[in-house]
Amino acid sequence: MAQTAGGPRARYREQTRGEIKEIALRQLAEGGIGAIALTRIAKDLGLSGPALYRYFASRDDLLSALILDAYDDIATILRAAAGRSAARPARERLRELAGAYRTWAVTQPHRYLLLFGSPLPGYAAPPDTVTSARAALGPFVRIFAEGKPAPAVQSLVEQMRAWAAREPQVAAWVAEHTTPTGDDTAGVALAGALQAWTRLHGVLTLEVEGQFAGMGHDPATLMETELHTLADTFSLT
């Protein structure tokens, strides 16, 4: 986080915001999103009621902050996983990334659900989340840039190629993570990353929500199978 310099007032403010978020995360872990209650946070802090509104304009505002933090967190651990395995073959890098992602998700399921569970009633994701989500996906893009996609995924590759061609920001984002080798690198890289992300979520949301309860498989095995076959589809080394 930034240094939060400024006067002592600003520093105190930032610290209090931090404490509030901390307690909110505890409530989240204990009872899910619905259990995050400003009044109870206030009580925990020894404050009373409306004082919290000095720090967060509304409950949604607090939740937004938690969501942004979580995205940042994920981006960080994924960057770390990517760095840790940078020298290894693409398949293993994918495995490492996915493993880090899954660990994050299953060790703090409520936080994962905060990001990917049902969107809140009237809640509209702040535009920053798109940026953050992209940052998180970056490492996946890099991996699939080297892929040679099977015919079955061709139309998806084509759509992604067109997307990158249409929006310069996207092309720039891809370029940031790849050293372009061929012509439609961007399309392949984006398609692979999208599929990887989608498959991870397929497994993880079901696992984290407990929908696999009573089914005789190890979710980790399912996830690895999903990524294994994806790596095959893109002929990853």
Next chain:
Amino acid sequence: MAQTAGGPRARYREQTRGEIKEIALRQLAEGGIGAIALTRIAKDLGLSGPALYRYFASRDDLLSALILDAYDDIATILRAAAGRSAARPARERLRELAGAYRTWAVTQPHRYLLLFGSPLPGYAAPPDTVTSARAALGPFVRIFAEGKPAPAVQSLVEQMRAWAAREPQVAAWVAEHTTPTGDDTAGVALAGALQAWTRLHGVLTLEVEGQFAGMGHDPATLMETELHTLADTFSLT
């Protein structure tokens, strides 16, 4: 639904329960799960407040009913899709099933999220949901029973085979949907169905939650790609 015979009292009761659920679905469609409020339902019905508790013991009780209805609904449309395409090759049957499933989800996203969005605070899924979920998956099991899985999915197939061997109910459920041809039909069928379900959810939850907003692809294409490659993995005809 059953004839709900019995006295006129029972019939009236059942009808009122139906109206309550109807209004609840409307609120769900308009504002998500959080927008379902017993008091407002009561107002809509011209009743006042606590009267609803004669029909549903609690808000969670009402939600449970909605969830069960939704599962039944899905099972029904999937059965229909399976019947509609019974004579066609496995790949096309998969496509038909997935299409029906996706249509259901995207035309009533809130209802889909009711089933697969974040679980409610203290809500524990009634055991019936497991039954219902299994019923919904049945048609997928049938399709993959004919598959010849690639080596990449072997460990998953093995786990599912062991599961069926361990729990007679599961074996019976599989047998109900297949005409066993080989030895480990059950393992293959279950693994394929599980993967199909997982992939569908990966795409659909992201789509329905709007997480694909601003990404340059058609979710339908992504879904078809995902299933196409799965069909390849299982060498479906």
Next chain:
DNA sequence: GCCGGAAGGTTATATCGTCTAACTTTCGCT
């Protein structure tokens, strides 16, 4: 050093939601 004003905190209150308690009314059934 001092004092003006913003930031932090308070209590009171409106509103809305779930759910219980206690009472009354309706109406099917014997």
Next chain:
DNA sequence: AGCGAAAGTTAGACGATATAACCTTCCGGC
């Protein structure tokens, strides 16, 4: 005809979000 359960009512406890109106602390410029 009338018993009794089902259906409905009002009153109210409780907890949550959020606003209003009002003190209090203390940073910072002069």
